[in-house]
Every structure is written in structure tokens, then in C-alpha cells.
Amino acid sequence: MAEASFIQEGVGRVQSALKSLDKEYRRIQKQADARLRRVEKRAERQIKRLRAGLQRSPLAKRAEDVRRRVEEARSEAQSVFEGRLEAMLGTLKIATRTEIEKLERKVALLNRKLNELEGAKPARRKASPKGHAAA
8 A cells, every 4th residue: 555655656656747737838938929019019110110121211112103104104015015016917917816716717607607507407408308209
């Protein structure tokens, strides 16, 4: 029996140590979470200050203006290129993609109508031989 109580006492100590470790872990975790929140808030404030400083900076304003101008020039150059390409294709009598797609849609529509008409013809053919047989 003394041996059993000794074992129970040891188990109790181990359980107590585990509970103590668990409490200590939770305490450290809470501290780490709190530090993380403080660091995140501080970083957010610094980022806001940097953004505000950059927005006030003449270089940032100039860079944004240059970016906008480049985008406008690119868009204009693309429009001019597409217009000239279409003109050149027209001169060479070459269809553009949009013209080909339009023709493909028309051909598909004509094929559907043709299939509908062909579907109607067999019914007439069947009726015609009967009419000839009766005559």
C-alpha cells in the first residue's frame, strides 16, 4: 500500500506540474499575443505616416503624373496601331478578326437554316411518293 500511495503521490506531482506548465504556457501566449498586437499597431501607424509623407512628396506626385501620362500614351498608341492595322488589312483585302467572326456567325446561322430546311424536305419526299403511288 505504501507503494501505491507513493505512485499516486508521484502521479499527483506530475499532474500538478503539467497544470503549472499549462498555466505558464497560457500566460506566455497571452503576453506574446499582446506584444504582437502592439507591434502590429505600431507598424500600421508607421505605414500610415510613410504613406502620408509619400503623398505629400513632390516626387511621388510627379511619379504618379508620369505613370498616368504613360498609360494614356500607351492607350493612344494602341488605338492608332489598331486603326492603321485595320486600314492596312483593308488595303490588302485581308479580313480582320472581327470580320471573320461576323462571317462565322452568319455561316453558322445559314447552316442551321439549311439543316431546318433539309429536315422539312424528307417529310415532303415521303408524301410525294405516296401521292405518285396513288395517282
